[in-house]
Amino acid sequence: MLDIAIIGAGPAGLSAAITGKIRNKKVKVFGNPMSTSYIYKAERIDNYIGMLGVTGKEMMEQFTGHAREIGVEIQTAKVIEIFPMGKSYMLNVENEFIEAKTVILASGIAKTSILPGENEFLGRGVSYCATCDGPLYRGKAVVVIGDSTHAEEDANYLAEVCEKVYYIPLYKEIDHLDERIEIVRSKPKKIIGENVVAGLELAESSLEVSGVFIIKESIPTSKLLAGLEVDGAAVKVNRMMETNLPGVYAAGDCTGKPFQVAKAVGEGSTAVLQAVSYLNALNREEKLNL
Numbered sequence: 001m002l003d004i005a006i007i008g009a010g011p012a013g014l015s016a017a018i019t020g021k022i023r024n025k026k027v028k029v030f031g032n033p034m035s036t037s038y039i040y041k042a043e044r045i046d047n048y049i050g051m052l053g054v055t056g057k058e059m060m061e062q063f064t065g066h067a068r069e070i071g072v073e074i075q076t077a078k079v080i081e082i083f084p085m086g087k088s089y090m091l092n093v094e095n096e097f098i099e100a101k102t103v104i105l106a107s108g109i110a111k112t113s114i115l116p117g118e119n120e121f122l123g124r125g126v127s128y129c130a131t132c133d134g135p136l137y138r139g140k141a142v143v144v145i146g147d148s149t150h151a152e153e154d155a156n157y158l159a160e161v162c163e164k165v166y167y168i169p170l171y172k173e174i175d176h177l178d179e180r181i182e183i184v185r186s187k188p189k190k191i192i193g194e195n196v197v198a199g200l201e202l203a204e205s206s207l208e209v210s211g212v213f214i215i216k217e218s219i220p221t222s223k224l225l226a227g228l229e230v231d232g233a234a235v236k237v238n239r240m241m242e243t244n245l246p247g248v249y250a251a252g253d254c255t256g257k258p259f260q261v262a263k264a265v266g267e268g269s270t271a272v273l274q275a276v277s278y279l280n281a282l283n284r285e286e287k288l289n290l
């Protein structure tokens with residue numbers, strides 16, 4: 001079991017991982033590719049101490065290189081959901097299940113807006129993971145809404161199991177989509193159905209489907225971990241980066257403004273030190289109960 005699972009391999013997550021590793025904890029980072037960090041897109045950064053004029057890509061390469069050099073394990077994968085398990089948490093990492101005593105959420109700004117019907121039909125036709133739920137739609141019609149070329153992998157897999165796959169790209173250039181998939185360039189408006197999904201309403205038409213796969217880089221934090229207190233899009237934390245759930249911390253852009261690397265890195269370090277204290281207290285408690 002991991003001591004600390006970190007969700008997001010941006011500045012906040014990597015900063016937390018480095019300090020966690022130095023404090024001898026079993027730490028692992030689960031993150032989308034480096035290029036999805038917000039800072040990767042910055043042309044030039046002049047306000048991070050010691051790195052004047054660096055590009056976002058260079059900064060991320062340095063941060064990631066530093067983490068790897070001291071032995072931090074980084075798994076490039078998306079965390080789909082986190083379930084509380086008494087004194088630990090179970091992570092669904094693209095259908096691989098990993099248990100951790102503590103969790104640090106460092107997932108950046110949730111770039112996704114919620115589609116009408118998304119909450120209502122989640123688990124009843126709406127899914128965030130093709131690998132996890134694809135087999136349930138064998139022989140059926142589904143639609144995939146993708147916000148980047150990464151979603152094309154999921155759609156291609158669904159084309160192998162589903163009777164019909166529609167694909168709605170929320171970006172311009174398609175990269176490697178299977179030819180069996182029908183591309184629909186229209187804005188999704190609303191997921192419809194009675195008890196389960198029956199279709200997707202678009203700007204000028206609608207699709208009759210049993211499944212709606214929403215494949216985006218980030219999953220709203222409130223969806224990632226049920227019961228997590230949020231304030232709008234931001235995870236609610238105190239000064240020690242503790243959330244309302246025991247053993248769960250948050251750091252960086254996902255806790256709200258200001259959106260700055262220095263703040264993300266500082267919060268990552270605060271969060272992990274708090275996780276270390278929590279783990280040490282857990283260990284003492286376990287020893288007393290032996």
Ligand SMILES: Cc1cc2nc3c(=O)[nH]c(=O)nc-3n(C[C@H](O)[C@H](O)[C@H](O)COP(=O)(O)OP(=O)(O)OC[C@H]3O[C@@H](n4cnc5c(N)ncnc54)[C@H](O)[C@@H]3O)c2cc1C
Binds near residue numbers: 040080254258
């Ligand atoms: C164009 C631009 C220029 C900027 N310039 C500056 C600047 O000059 N100075 C400055 O201080 N700040 C700048 N910023 C802000 C800075 O980028 C952010 O404050 C910083 O990246 C926050 O770090 P973070 O780790 O919290 O989030 P991010 O860097 O966004 O990293 C979060 C990571 O988590 C991943 N993730 C999300 N959900 C999941 C999941 N479920 N499973 C796995 N991974 C997940 C994301 O894909 C992403 O890789 C700029 C931002 C932009 C967009």
